[in-house]
Amino acid sequence: MSFNIQRGLFKYDITDHYAILGLPVNADNSAIRKRYLKLARNLHPDTYRTESDADKEKANEILSKLVNPAYETLKGKGRGEYQIILEQTGKRLAGEGTTPPVEGEAAKALLKAGSNIDAAYQTILQKLTTNQYKSxxxxxxxxxxxxxxxxxxxxxxQGQGVRKAASSGAGASQSSSPSTPSSSRKPAAKSTSQNKPQSEPEQPQASPVDPYVRRANEYIGKNNFSKAILELRDGLKIDPNNSTCHGLMGLAYFKQKQVSMAKVHVKKALQSDANNETALKVKQALEKTTGESVGSKSTSSKSSSSSAKGKSGKSEKSSGGGMFGGLFGGKKK
Structure with a gap:
């Protein structure tokens, strides 16, 4: 069964976990858990109400490949960063001053709704989600x-209020405290089977984070930075101080022009590995863009700056691919 959805947030390369679960984007942790348990029970092949084995198989596939991953994202620490992505998307679309094309009558009705947008939103969602997976x-x-x-x-x-939904419990954003976890929640477990995507077979790896880094690099190479961030976030659940993950996260956020988040992850990357090449290059780009120092200066930063120059004396920025053009493109995939 193909899961190629090209409408709504999916059209902007953002997996809409709330749409998958049939929840508003500002749902709290209790509502998320309650909805997931209901869907898991209804879609499980042992309890799905149908006489068709083919339909049972489809229901189980949706459960394992869409519903379960959506719940894993929204219940975990990474929810905060996901909410920030949604918030920034709303702000960006509002700033562009254009209306994104929508096909569904429900979305068209919400576009025309009056000032009480929240009430209209809740009413429309309730109608759509009542029998979401009946067929x-x-x-x-x-x-x-x-x-x-x-x-x-x-x-x-305009993205307002979205981040507040993840401000408590396990959904708190990493950006609020980049080095010290909140005292109201336990640190993420290092490495358990629940941290790994269900589709990822267990096999010997140099590091359990390697598959996430590999997929993130592939997404970055395709300029799909939102999905790269989601992969790296999952990798950081396993190893919260992984320098490679933080360095690539800084790059992805920089490419999305989310300077604050880029700074957070660049600093974390360099705290773990002062010679992290990706983090040093992003640090250099951030300092040139903002005119502000990102973390403490070091000889590593200087050496990175000098290594960015080719034999002709020109910096990477002046080459055809830009500062990061040779990092993931061309022959260096």
Whole structure:
């Protein structure tokens, strides 16, 4: 069963976990858990109400490849960063001053809703989610409709209030305290089977974080920075101080022009490894962009600056690929 959805947030390369679960983008932790348990029970092949084995198989595939990963994202520490992505998307769309094309009547109705946008949003969602997975063959269309509604809501609200939904419990954003975890929650476990995507087979690796780094590099090479961030966030659940993950996260956020988040991860990368090449290059770019020092200066930073120059004396920025052009493109994939 193909999961290629090209509507709503999916159209912007953002997996809409809320649409998959049938929840508003500002749902609290309790609502997320309650909804997930209901869907998990209804979609499980032992309890899914149908006489068709094919439909049971489809339901189980949606459960394992869409619903379970959505819940894992929204219940974990990485929810804060995911909320920031949604918030920034809403702000960016509102700033562009254009209305994204939507197909569903529900999203069109929300575009025309009056000042009480929150009430209209909740009413529309309730109608769409009541029987969201009743017909498994229409499930992807339902998700697409819900994602369009979420996209319109983020646009109308300009991303406001989205981050607050993840401000408590395990959903707190890493950006609020880059070096000290909140006392209200336990640190993420180092390495358990629950931290790994269900689709990732268990096999010997040089590091359990390697698969996430590899996939993130592939997404960055395709300029799909949102998905790269999600992969790296999952890798950091396993090893919160992994320098490679933080360095690539800084690069992805810099490419998305999210300077504050880029700084956070560059600093963390260099705290773990002062010679992290990616982090040093992003640090150099950030300092040139903002005119401000990112962390403490070091000889490593200077050597990175000098190594950025080729034999002709020109910096990487002056080459065809820009400062990061040779990092993931061309022959250096």
């Amino acid at each position: 498994i063959n229409k499930a992807l269309d339902q998700i697409a409709q819900l994602s369009e509604v979420n996209l319109v809501y983020l646009l109308r609200k």
